Amino acid sequence: MVETSLIFVESKIALSFAAFFFVCWFFNFNGEKIFMNTSTQTTYSIKTFTSPSPLESLVGNTPLLPLRRIFSDIHPGVQIFAKAEWFNPGGSIKDRPALAILRRALTDGSLGLDGLPFPGRRLLDSTSGNMGIAYATFGAALGVPVTLAVPANASPERIAILRSLGADLILTDPSEGSDGAIRFVRELALCDPEGYWYANQYDNPANWQSHYNTTGPEIYTQTASQVTHFIAGLGTSGTLTGAGRFFKAQNPDIQLVAVQPDGPFHGLEGLKHMPSAIQPGIFDPALPDRTLAIDTEQAHKMVRSLARQEGLFVGISSGAAAWAAYQLALELTNGVVVTIFPDAGYKYLSDKNLWNNPK
Ligand code: PMP
Numbered sequence: 283m284v285e286t287s288l289i290f291v292e293s294k295i296a297l298s299f300a301a302f303f304f305v306c307w308f309f310n311f312n313g314e315k316i317f318m319n320t321s322t323q324t325t326y327s328i329k330t331f332t333s334p335s336p337l338e339s340l341v342g343n344t345p346l347l348p349l350r351r352i353f354s355d356i357h358p359g360v361q362i363f364a365k366a367e368w369f370n371p372g373g374s375i376k377d378r379p380a381l382a383i384l385r386r387a388l389t390d391g392s393l394g395l396d397g398l399p400f401p402g403r404r405l406l407d408s409t410s411g412n413m414g415i416a417y418a419t420f421g422a423a424l425g426v427p428v429t430l431a432v433p434a435n436a437s438p439e440r441i442a443i444l445r446s447l448g449a450d451l452i453l454t455d456p457s458e459g460s461d462g463a464i465r466f467v468r469e470l471a472l473c474d475p476e477g478y479w480y481a482n483q484y485d486n487p488a489n490w491q492s493h494y495n496t497t498g499p500e501i502y503t504q505t506a507s508q509v510t511h512f513i514a515g516l517g518t519s520g521t522l523t524g525a526g527r528f529f530k531a532q533n534p535d536i537q538l539v540a541v542q543p544d545g546p547f548h549g550l551e552g553l554k555h556m557p558s559a560i561q562p563g564i565f566d567p568a569l570p571d572r573t574l575a576i577d578t579e580q581a582h583k584m585v586r587s588l589a590r591q592e593g594l595f596v597g598i599s600s601g602a603a604a605w606a607a608y609q610l611a612l613e614l615t616n617g618v619v620v621t622i623f624p625d626a627g628y629k630y631l632s633d634k635n636l637w638n639n640p641k
Contacts, residue, residue, distance in 0.1 A: 344366050344369040346363045346620070347365075347366050348361060348363055349362045352591045357611075357615045357616070363619070364623045368624075370416075372415050372416040373415060373629075375497070376415070378493060378496055379486075380413055382491060382495075383489065403479040405478075405479055406470065406479060406481065407431075407467060408454075409431075409460075410551060412440075413518075418444055418449040421449070428449045431467045433453070433458070433459055434454060437629055437633065452466065460554070468480070485563030489520035489564055492524060493521050493525045498524060498525035498527075505620060509618050510617040511538075511617055511620070512538050512621075513603055513607050515540075515552065515602055517553055518564060518565075520564060523569060539570060539571065539606060541606045542573060542575060550576065550581055551598055552597070552598075576602040578598075580601075581601035582598065583641065584604045584608075586641070599625070600622075600623035600624060603622055
């Protein structure tokens, strides 16, 4: 935050006049309103937090790719497309909800102190990786400090990326998975409400609304409103809920298909087995027309095929989505099937089960 360090000398002068106040504000020599936390001597310009980061304009408008070679045995009247979400600046679809959650919190004062528009509290959430990377990316770009509870068995690549972006990490019991991280942050937020603002991606409506406002409309435009089936993996369910509600509002005949692991113990990072997990508050079980259960091995095999036959180096949940799209497409004689590829394969390189297989 160059802006903040440049005005630090001025703020020191003002500090002597404001020593008895926890927070004060004044104008700098450019006439700009500056806020100061007098206990930490940190100064903030309102512009620092309200003006968009250049990264924000890069979120969304991702390509929609036709999958041609890999599914050559489907009926010629059926097309399958995948939305390439690793084109987002943080590398995954989770940039969309993370940015929406952060922006709303900055606007409504959730992150502020005594209603002031700068972060007096740290953003806190539980995540198995991508949402954390997105929070850390935009947190760094907007000057919002971020603390994340991550299951200790998250891939080493994810943990290294989160640390590189400056997030504070609390590693939770791996045997309790993402639900253990959720329970941990709920308690921490209750214990220290002044220190943390619990962003709560699982219950925060800004999550699904980001997909209602961006992912859904983009796909509708990219398919010239011809999309007939939409397939998405369930993590928080934000993608399926938001884009799905948008599609149903345009045309109730568009079929929504949810994808989840076939059991509680699985290797589909980012996805949840809903019957055995803590149900996200934003999940609407009545919304999908159908739910497909995917086996980890099938998803792994599909990830390898996508890399080797389509040149698409994607993550494991993309493999699950592609497998589900293929199963569905085999039943159809015409239609435009769209699925989501949430991230790229880089974060899964250390997964030996995934790559050390010739087939
Ligand atoms: N795939 C990956 C790799 C993810 O990180 C996530 C988010 N947990 C999802 C799929 C599911 O997205 P959503 O949270 O919107 O259901």
